[in-house]
Amino acid sequence: MDNLLTDRQFWVNYWESKTGLSVNIPANYLFHEQLASIIKQQGVETAIELGGFPGYYAVFLKRYFKLDVTLLDYFVHQPVTNALLEANQLKAADVHIVETDLFNYTPKQQFDLVLSCGLIEHFNDTADIINRHISFVKPGGTLFITLPNFRALNGWFQKSFDKENYDKHNINCMDPQLLREICEKAGLSVVQSRYFGRFSLWFENESQKPAAVRILKKTMWLAGKVFTKIIPFDSRQLSPYIILEARKP
Template structure:
């Protein structure tokens, strides 16, 4: 499909290259505050994480908020997910797993909270992938999407030192105004669409990179952390993420 910037082989290779996937998810996991506010204010009972293998946010939502949670992805390696559940004192039956292609799947139910973290930027047609999220949201429910901001310094780092990974991302979609416009056109009420986080850098499979690059990355990371600790702010130039929160009217 022309809309895809990745394929199944990419994700199989990606996850097979990873180690230490079965981690204990902490209560202060990334975006925990935003998710807590949504759940408490909206009385969320059901949630689905799209494209979320191995299911870190599904586990987070079940572990700390006791939600009825579903994980949907078109690549799910069950032993990894089960090991993650075990590491977080959960049972296999605690999370519903749907392994399917999102583009050939009609939702069997609707959810109070639909989220994806690092999914929409792997597609060329941003409006299409967001609307596929919207199809899962109950009336009155919440859509919560996060994605990396490769228009920031972190993106420069990716482009120059991990071009293969950079090219798997749709840089044009990393625009809060564009995301807001798409959601409004879909009939959603946009509550926030903004840059998030003061500063961060990362490289995929960093341990496999040359030592000189790892040292350079660490030096830039420390400098950026110091700057944004002294003057904390969110910005297009430095913030590593974008978050979108919208409600289905």
């Protein structure tokens, strides 16, 4: 089976459909607490974001933690990344860019922190893509991976109303225990592998969806937010994300 659930043209089309990409990234950006803890406790100085165009996390780490950061993706439109950097009071030289196919690339260096957010679920062979991440991690360094949890209510919503997008994701990899086992087999020590977040629903290109679907999404989103505010917990059924944090010996 082909390992890729997407191709380059998919990502070209995906990013060309987006507007407002050059945003001012806040200090409380998603996963900021987890990343801040890793950086402080592990003395992180270098980091690479894999598959992260236009580079939100690379920019976040540079702006707020002054790390030496690299962005690697096989589709990078430099003017978009430059505009994002400018919107965050940074210069083009502040983030190293590597535009390459991860599957035909040998790391030129290793990093204290290797992260990807929303990458591994686009491949059929989960162990293979995680091991490619691990090859970038320095001894003593940290691997930090996040991905959506489409086994939750959000996944049902995607499958019901955006099947084309849902089918671009490997649902089987959305399993914290599987991710833990892959890392442990590779010799890493797993700090955490778990469901993360109270509740959320989202669509790609929501404004293009039928009005009835957008109203249903908003209604379910509000109900879920109220419920998980009253009874806050992370769970397979409701949490929108999975996070994996592991250390390399």
